[in-house]
Amino acid sequence: MLTEIDFSSQQEHLKNVSRTFALTIPMLPDALVDYISNAYLLCRIADTVEDDPKAAVDKKISWLKSFSLFCKEGFNDEMELLKLHKQAVDLVHDGAVDKEFDLISDMPAVIKRTLTYPVKIKNILSRGVSILSLGMSRSLEGTEIKDLNDVDHYCYYVAGVVGELLAALFYEHNHDIDRKELMALSVSFGEGLQLTNILKDRLVDKDREACFLPIKKDGSNASEVVKEYLAICQGHLDDALSFILMIPTKESGIRLFCLLNIAMATATLKLLSEADVAEDRNVKISRRTVKILYILSKMVVKNNILTRMFFSYISRGVKRVKRDPHELRSRVSCWERLPF
Incomplete structure (x- = not known):
């Protein structure tokens, strides 16, 4: 037993x-x-x-x-x-x-x-982990990243679905949340965090002959692509902020969990935007920065205006490209239609 x-x-x-x-x-x-x-x-x-x-x-x-x-x-x-x-x-x-x-x-x-x-919690975990595992198997079968659509689909299977899983759990915890709108933003939320990791780990991935951005094999377009995806990533993190603001202010624990994660991602993007694309492979925010971000996040998280001001401050100077999170989810998500 x-x-x-x-x-x-x-x-x-x-x-x-x-x-x-x-x-x-x-x-x-x-x-x-x-x-x-x-x-x-x-x-x-x-x-x-x-x-x-x-x-x-x-x-x-x-x-x-x-x-x-x-x-x-x-x-x-x-x-x-x-x-x-x-x-x-x-x-x-x-x-x-x-x-x-x-x-x-x-x-x-x-x-x-x-x-x-x-049962409802178990079903959410069942759906999310099932989609993620199948996506990993498909990645191992061969993932050729040729364009943004390929990036979106790859990020969905390893992170966007996790955003959906979190959104579903948050709604089950508090039914005052607008489930439809939170789910609509959830894939963009997950993609923002995943793209941050892809950009941060790009050179390490290159060493093992892996690449999750549409960079040519000779690397001739690497600088241009990295700059483009830094802006795309920050746009997704802006959607992640909207995701947080959908959650009632009384749910400060949920909001803090999400806010600190996107604050650390945004701080990482800022370092990456200032780094040498070809050489810097150890771009990482310091423990001191994490501690400061935690303290500030905790101070502002119960107030939407302060939360917006905080995020605007830490992301200042980082270019962003705004995309439609509803279109993204409708194109890549398997949450309502399991791929079996």
Whole structure:
């Protein structure tokens, strides 16, 4: 009989595999801390398999598709869970770092905790993690980024769907939220955070012959493309601010969780806009900056006017391109139509 992981052990895993989310998730209301921590670990399990440097690509694709289907069907098949767990352990045994392998080892217990949640919460996690895992399998099958549409679809599967998952959870927590409008902004919110990481890690990705921007193989258009996508990314982060302002001011924990994440992303974009596109591979905001952003975010988060002023101040000087978040979601989202 499989047993669920306890809350403290779940949070220890979170701390071990993501310092950023271990910092921001505890800002949420208590129930959401549990649900979103669990959701992050489910996503990280899939990500650990996808990123394993030593596992065979065809085996990773097969596992991710099977895991996606298992999640889509509500995490309920215990025999399938045991099979997926054994396969995952075998796949990442030689390539995963210790903390990630520990998470894979606890995979059945993490999912057993998922099964204890209310049906609506479990269904949201089921849908989100299923889409994300399938997207990862498709990425491994070969992702050629030729234009902005390709970037949008790639970002949707690894981050836009997470924005949708968060929006759905926030609505279940507080039905005063305009669910339709929050969902409309959620994909742009997720893409802004993902594009920040793509831009920040571009040179590291290049070393492993990966590229998630439409940059030519000879790199001749790299500077132009990076500048273009810095502006596109800031436009998405502007939508992320609108996402936050849709949430009632009394939900200060949810707002702070979102605001600090986009504030750190915007600060990173500012550094990137001032960096050498060809050479700077260690662009990262300092711990002191994170601390300052946290203090300021906490001061303004309960007031929409102050929140807007704060975001305007930290993003000043960064060019932005405004896109239509409704059109983006209608074009890329699978949330209402699972791709099976």
